[in-house]
Amino acid sequence: MEEKQGKNYIISTIVENKPGVLHRASNMFRKRGFNIDSISVGPTEHKDLARMTITINGDETTVEQLIKQLSKLVDVIKVSVLNPQNSVIRELALIKLHVADAKARSDIINYANIFRGRIVDVAPASMTVEITGTPDKIDAFLSLASTFGIKEIARTGITALVRG
Amino acid sequence: MVKMSGSHALIEALHKEKVDVIFGLPGGAIMPVYDVLLDSKIRHILVRHEQSAAHMADGYARASGKVGVCMATSGPGATNLVTGIANAYMDSSPIIAITGQVPRAMIGKDAFQETDIIGITTPITKYNFQPRHASEIPKTVKMAFQIALMGRPGPVVIDLPKDVQMEVADMVFPEKVEIRGYKPNISPHPLQVEKAAELLSKAERPFILAGGGVIISNASQYLQALSELLLAPVATTFMGKGCFPENHPLSLGVIGMHGTLEANKSILEADVLLAVGTRFSDRSTGKIDEFCPDAKIIQIDIDPSEIGKNKAIDVPIVGDANKTLFELYNSLSKRLEKRESSLWSKRIQQIKEEFKDKIKVDQEKDLVPQKVLKELREILPVDTIVTTEVGQNQMWASLYFKVYKPRTFISSGGLGTMGFGFPAAIGVKVARPDVPVVDIAGDGSFTMTANSLATSVAENIPVTVVILNNSMLGMVAQWQRLFYNRRYSAVELGEYPNFVKLAEAFGAQGIRVGSIDEFKKAVKQALISDVTTVIDVPIPPEENVFPMIPAGKGLREIIY
Numbered sequence: 001m002e003e004k005q006g007k008n009y010i011i012s013t014i015v016e017n018k019p020g021v022l023h024r025a026s027n028m029f030r031k032r033g034f035n036i037d038s039i040s041v042g043p044t045e046h047k048d049l050a051r052m053t054i055t056i057n058g059d060e061t062t063v064e065q066l067i068k069q070l071s072k073l074v075d076v077i078k079v080s081v082l083n084p085q086n087s088v089i090r091e092l093a094l095i096k097l098h099v100a101d102a103k104a105r106s107d108i109i110n111y112a113n114i115f116r117g118r119i120v121d122v123a124p125a126s127m128t129v130e131i132t133g134t135p136d137k138i139d140a141f142l143s144l145a146s147t148f149g150i151k152e153i154a155r156t157g158i159t160a161l162v163r164g
Numbered sequence: 165m166v167k168m169s170g171s172h173a174l175i176e177a178l179h180k181e182k183v184d185v186i187f188g189l190p191g192g193a194i195m196p197v198y199d200v201l202l203d204s205k206i207r208h209i210l211v212r213h214e215q216s217a218a219h220m221a222d223g224y225a226r227a228s229g230k231v232g233v234c235m236a237t238s239g240p241g242a243t244n245l246v247t248g249i250a251n252a253y254m255d256s257s258p259i260i261a262i263t264g265q266v267p268r269a270m271i272g273k274d275a276f277q278e279t280d281i282i283g284i285t286t287p288i289t290k291y292n293f294q295p296r297h298a299s300e301i302p303k304t305v306k307m308a309f310q311i312a313l314m315g316r317p318g319p320v321v322i323d324l325p326k327d328v329q330m331e332v333a334d335m336v337f338p339e340k341v342e343i344r345g346y347k348p349n350i351s352p353h354p355l356q357v358e359k360a361a362e363l364l365s366k367a368e369r370p371f372i373l374a375g376g377g378v379i380i381s382n383a384s385q386y387l388q389a390l391s392e393l394l395l396a397p398v399a400t401t402f403m404g405k406g407c408f409p410e411n412h413p414l415s416l417g418v419i420g421m422h423g424t425l426e427a428n429k430s431i432l433e434a435d436v437l438l439a440v441g442t443r444f445s446d447r448s449t450g451k452i453d454e455f456c457p458d459a460k461i462i463q464i465d466i467d468p469s470e471i472g473k474n475k476a477i478d479v480p481i482v483g484d485a486n487k488t489l490f491e492l493y494n495s496l497s498k499r500l501e502k503r504e505s506s507l508w509s510k511r512i513q514q515i516k517e518e519f520k521d522k523i524k525v526d527q528e529k530d531l532v533p534q535k536v537l538k539e540l541r542e543i544l545p546v547d548t549i550v551t552t553e554v555g556q557n558q559m560w561a562s563l564y565f566k567v568y569k570p571r572t573f574i575s576s577g578g579l580g581t582m583g584f585g586f587p588a589a590i591g592v593k594v595a596r597p598d599v600p601v602v603d604i605a606g607d608g609s610f611t612m613t614a615n616s617l618a619t620s621v622a623e624n625i626p627v628t629v630v631i632l633n634n635s636m637l638g639m640v641a642q643w644q645r646l647f648y649n650r651r652y653s654a655v656e657l658g659e660y661p662n663f664v665k666l667a668e669a670f671g672a673q674g675i676r677v678g679s680i681d682e683f684k685k686a687v688k689q690a691l692i693s694d695v696t697t698v699i700d701v702p703i704p705p706e707e708n709v710f711p712m713i714p715a716g717k718g719l720r721e722i723i724y
Contacts, residue, residue: 016345024286031287061472068469074291074311077345 006058008037010089010160013070014078017043017050021075025052028073034058034066038091038157049077053159082160089160093138094120096128098149108148115141126151165336170298171196171329174262175204177305180337183233185209185224185594186262187217191237193264193277196329209594209623212615214241216587218248219613221259223591225252226574227549229382231312232591235262239277242323243284247581249319250288254578255403256380258317260308261285267327268296285321292321298331306341315348316467317380348466352483352491360462360479361495363436367460369508370396371434373419375448376403376577377441377465377485379570384408386489387440393496395509396438399427401448402562404441406573410566414512417566420448421713422559425519428711428719430512431456440464441485444474445578454718464488523563523710523724530680533557533632533703537564537604539680540630543687548600549592551575553585553609556638559709561604583612589627590620600628600691607633608657617670620696628690629698634705635659642708667698676700 015021022041029036037055044051056066063081071079082089099105105127112119112129115137121128131141135158142150168176174197178186185207190198201208211217214236221232236245242263252259266275282292291311293304301324308320364370372394378387384407391398391414398408399419408415417424419431431437437459442448449455452474462479463471471480481488525534537560544550546568552558552575567573574592576584589603603610610631620627641655667674672695675686683701690697711724 020282023283027286065469065473068471072467072469074343074346 006062008055008057009063010082010084010087010158011054011056011067011070012080012082012160012162013052013054013076014044015050015052016075016077017048018075021050022052024073024075025070028069029066032065032069034062038155040157040159042159051159053157055158082162087160087162089134089158090132091135091138091158092130092132092156093142094128094130094154095142095145096121096126096151096153097145098151099125099127100148104148108145111141111144117141165334167332168335169196169200169330169332170295170301170324171200173298173301173333173335174305174324174329175200175206176335177302177337178206178233179204181231181305181309183231186233186235187211187220187224187591188235189214189217189237189241191241191264191277193238193266193326194235194241194262194324194329195264196326197235197262197264197324209619209625211587212618213613214244215247215583216613216616216619218245218259218261219251219581219584219587220591220594221261222248222252222255222257222584223551223574223588224595225257225259226588227571227592228595229571230258230595231309232257232259233262234259237264237277238266238281239279242279242281246284246288249285249321251576251579251581251584252319253288253290255576256317256376257319258312259319260312261319261321263321263323264329265294265323265325268325269327271325281321281323288319289321290318292323294323294325295328296325297333298328299333299335301328302335302337303341306338307343310341310343311346314346315350316377349468349482350466350484350487352464352481352488354491356479356481357488357491357495360438360481360492361499363460363462363479364394364438364492365496365499367394367436369433369435369511370394371431371437371459372396372398373401373431373437373439373442374398374404374407375401375440375442378404378407381441381466381484381486382570383441383486383489384570386486386493388412390489390493390496393493393500393502395503395506397430397509397512399423399431401442401445402575403577405562406567406570409568411568414509416512416516418562421450421715422562422709422711424563425522425711425722425724426516428713428722429519430515432719433511434459437461438464440489443470449475449719450713450721451716451718454720526704526707529704531677531683531701531703533560533707534564535680536630536632536683536701536703537561539684540602540604540687541565543684544600544602548572548602549574549596551585551589551592551601551603553603553605554580554582555606555609556634556642556707556709557604557606557609557632559639560632563709565604582609584609586610586627586629587613587616589629590616590625593625593627602628602630605629605631606638607631607635607663608637611661614666617667617672617696617698621671626694626696628687629696630687631663631698631700632703633663633700634703634707636705638707639709641706645706645708646712647714663698663700667696672696672698674698674700676702678702
């Protein structure tokens with residue numbers, strides 16, 4: 001992985017909920033050379049609006065420029081930078097682990113419980129755990145789980161809302 | 165509510181936007197629109213290559229301030245427009261490109277002449293549309309015009325599947341549409357204006373750098389008033405050329421890579437720099453770290469993303485140049501008395517005097533670009549609109565063809581598109597049939613879109629082309645002389661084509677001149693001609709454009 005230099009930012013945007021919006025946003029990131037860590041999109045309480053949550057690591061100038069460029073897109077209605085202290089931040093991860101023996105199986109179940117995760121699939125030589133939480137929590141589970149051997153990981157990227 | 169086809173709705177909507185001309189070329193996927201166009205009052209100008217249609221629309225837009233419209237079929241028709249769209253995007257020119265598309269059911273199937281023009285043009289348009297139902301067309305056109313013109317102008321694409329053009333639906337033509345994601349901030353924040361006024365009123369050596377935004381927002385009169393009140397010299401960017409009269413005592417001409425010595429030298433002495441409608445492009449500033457490192461900088465721009473993009477700014481002001489300069493002037497006129505001169509204005513006159521005629525011009529030869537362009541300026545009326553091609557011809561025009569009015573100098577600045585000038589001149593002439601239009605060209609650039617001669621003759625749009633003919637891709641050759649040990653790689657064009665015969669083959673007038681007197685005579689002849697005139701001016705093949713700041717160097721490292 002690349003060495004991270006700047007700060008992590010979470011940018012929450014309200015966009016038109018129509019085809020091509022993600023394309024326009026991602027195209028702008030590529031064109032302007034912004035390196036996005038994650039992006040997640042989903043509908044909101046208004047059916048014609050979607051929320052796009054972007055995380056980026058960068059310096060203040062870069063992030064300021066990214067926000068301006070995002071705001072400039074016709075389909076982007078509102079852009080705000082979330083303050084982590086004042087926001088609910090969640091990510092969902094599905095982690096498929098090797099299961100070597102019965103002990104490993106029970107250990108995985110125990111760890112999953114401690115992390116308030118759920119076992120969502122069981123197969124003879126693998127188990128899939130679902131974890132929801134802040135990225136830090138997921139990272140912590142991953143480092144623990146790596147002792148079993150990770151077969152596959154799927155992470156959604158961050159989605160977030162301001163508190164209150 | 166009225167029932168009509170998508171094509172009828174498109175033409176009706178264009179009509180409602182007061183479109184009187186479309187530059188285009190038909191093909192399979194746009195035929196329903198062309199069929200309806202036949203019965204409309206909108207003039208269609210048939211091009212010979214779609215790239216020229218986009219440049220014509222661009223020239224039309226820049227000369228008039230209105231939206232220029234071009235049209236092409238799907239696939240290659242649409243992709244041929246791409247260079248022209250990118251050009252309009254870089255120079256913030258409001259054009260609308262209408263493209264045909266394969267029927268809805270065929271989209272994504274790699275159908276004949278299908279291309280993803282929405283995907284292709286997303287990074288080079290302000291916005292693009294692909295209506296999936298005919299009933300969306302009236303609103304789409306309304307939005308397209310609003311987006312193209314509002315705030316910082318730019319190109320918009322409307323991609324119309326063929327079956328949408330044919331579909332009949334109930335149409336509602338809105339008077340205005342609300343675009344919730346695009347609301348440019350026109351009025352500057354009063355506090356920021358006050359801050360700027362405060363800074364400028366205390367400045368000892370205020371300097372104004374004016375860009376294309378001043379022309380777009382028609383802010384020239386306030387710029388001049390402000391400059392005279394502050395006794396601040398004005399340098400323009402290349403895109404800003406014409407926004408301040410270049411014969412004004414406070415004018416320093418164009419700044420940048422091939423800017424004037426006086427502009428590039430004196431801007432470095434400024435203590436407060438007022439930059440308006442400029443994006444601090446690398447061609448204007450040279451090495452950005454060495455550009456006015458000690459000056460306090462005020463930047464006015466309607467596009468917030470341009471503020472601080474390339475250069476850190478002390479006082480940012482988001483707003484329309486016209487409105488902002490007006491308010492800044494009002495604020496300053498309360499603080500300052502108008503004076504005849506200042507230490508700084510005297511210093512500026514001294515710098516101008518010092519660098520006057522510093523650039524060596526061949527005294528023995530007659531037909532050198534510097535002299536040719538000075539003569540051209542002498543002959544052409546002040547209102548003449550000049551376009552240029554790209555390369556040495558363009559930079560000589562910038563240096564030696566002085567411009568006194570906004571919208572009378574039109575050139576491809578950001579993209580640097582060879583082949584722009586001639587079709588743009590045709591578009592300009594359509595917008596302004598009342599004034600002479602002249603394309604200052606190079607032989608390489610002109611050859612790229614010379615097929616537009618057919619359009620200019622067939623459609624009776626007479627313009628003048630002055631080819632500074634060095635039988636070279638001159639600017640590339642200059643770089644090879646200066647930075648590649650004179651190793652000429654792929655720059656020698658030879659004496660092809662014979663431009664007189666080429667012009668005549670298209671039914672235009674061709675004149676090759678052998679002296680400056682013949683040149684003057686030819687221009688006068690062109691000005692009264694009913695057909696387009698191509699004046700072929702042989703110039704020395706190895707003439708350099710100076711001054712020059714080598715790429716990546718700071719303004720101090722200017723060579724001449």
